[in-house]
Amino acid sequence: MLLELESVEKSYTDSDGCVPVLQGVSFSLKAGQTLALTGESGSGKSTVLHIAAGLEFPDAGAVRVLGQDLAQMDEGARAMVRRNDIALVFQQFNLIPSLSVAGNISFQAAxxxxxxxxxxxxxxxxxxxxxxxxxxxxxxxxxxQQRVAIARALAAKPKLMLADEPTGNLDEGTAARVLDEMLRLVAQTDAALMLVTHSPSVAARMDRELHLIGGQLT
Structure with a gap:
């Protein structure tokens, strides 16, 4: 398995106390598979992506990437996994302003x-x-900028690609081309792709769809 989440729990604390976000979330993703994660805003979709990338930690449960438990690694080892094996595309483009488009795209691959x-x-x-x-x-x-961020992620030929609304800022034709390239990479390199989307047409092109309601998968 490239990615495994097992009985993941996550809560946050605000002025009203403890707010549960994820409750017993479990799924796995094999090499060559694609997965759409859907759900209403605030249902915990982005939290799942952050936890899968080792950017946040669950309160309970296990997260494994390429068979390695992220919680058992130090931050240096987790950063190495993100650098070599995982590509992240979030709604914030996070481009490096001092680098050209060419420099941004080749940065992660280099x-x-x-x-x-x-x-x-x-x-x-x-x-x-x-x-x-x-x-x-x-x-x-x-x-x-969104296309540059996606190109940067794809250029590194990652084993696992995690994307949060990767086509949300694109027109319909460009979105289709971007999705084609993401799916082509998965097919060519036997990678895996998990993306968050509100688009039924994007979700329909994935191998599987999981829906989050109240922090639980349906």
Whole structure:
């Protein structure tokens, strides 16, 4: 299994006391599989992604990536897993303002030692970024920045890709091309993809769909 969540519980504390967010969440994701995580706003979808990436910890339960329990690792080891094996695409683009589009896209792949320029060239052309490579993030629209963030994640050829509404800022045609590239990567490299989406059409293209209601999967 590439990803396993077992009986995961998570709560937060606010002015009203303890607020449960996830209650007994369990699922697994194999190499080559794709999964859509759906649910209303505030249902805990993004929390699941953060926990799967080792950015947050569950209050109870286990999270394993490539068979390794994230809770048993120190922060350095978790950072290594995120650098080499996991790609993250969140709603905040987190582009590096001092790097060009080309520099941003190649950054993660260079860190993980998986940079393949011919692959990156094909990827950027497919995402409609070929004529934007010299620009800096501040010169791009929101949709263009989203495509750069997705290209950066795909360029590293991750084993596990975690994406939060990856096509939410894109028009319908561009969203379809982006999703095509994500699915192509999974097929080519035997990776796995889990994405959060509110789009029924995006969810329908995944192998499986899990729905969160009140912190529980249905």
């Amino acid at each position: 860190l993980s030692g998986s940079a393949d320029q011919s692959y990156i060239d094909g990827l950027t052309d497919a995402l409609g970024l070929g004529d934007q490579m010299h620009k800096y993030p501040e010169a791009l629209s929101g949709g263009q």
